[in-house]
Amino acid sequence: MKRDSPPNATRRSYALSAEYAVWYCKSKTGWIFNHDDLKRLNGGKQMRDFWDIPKTMTKQEYTKHRTQKKYETAERLVVGHSRKGDLIYIPFAGSGTEIEACIRNGRSWLATEMEESYIEDFIVPRIKAAMKVQVTKNH
């Protein structure tokens, strides 16, 4: 839920303040749900399936990508449903929020983003900041 979601520009519908995370798994028994890690990310309380995360970002976190997710949201998904060392594919990288969550939480990642400028302007700087190492432009 985004209590501070932006207004609906068309003024012909509600301002959207909810987004859904859909969780699929191939096996009926083998899904990953890291209960304890999620609890830690939720201040020691069991993680609920309703996340109330304000859209407001810190200056440090903010990019000009129009649909940038909050870091907390990406981190819950990455940490909750993968193991350290797993390879996570991020098909629509945008500003790189999920990539940052992977780097900070010991997951490998593979990402695609069709807008070259997003890679240059948002993703690469975030990777650099997260890794604190020089990355090449060979993306």
Ligand SMILES: C[S@@+](CC[C@H](N)C(=O)[O-])C[C@H]1O[C@@H](n2cnc3c(N)ncnc32)[C@H](O)[C@@H]1O
């Ligand atoms: C909703 S945004 C992702 C935002 C991301 N979660 C974040 O926090 O920044 C979707 C991104 O997917 C990219 N995109 C859309 N279609 C794509 C495609 N076919 N291949 C690669 N990237 C694509 C768009 O350019 C956009 O940046």
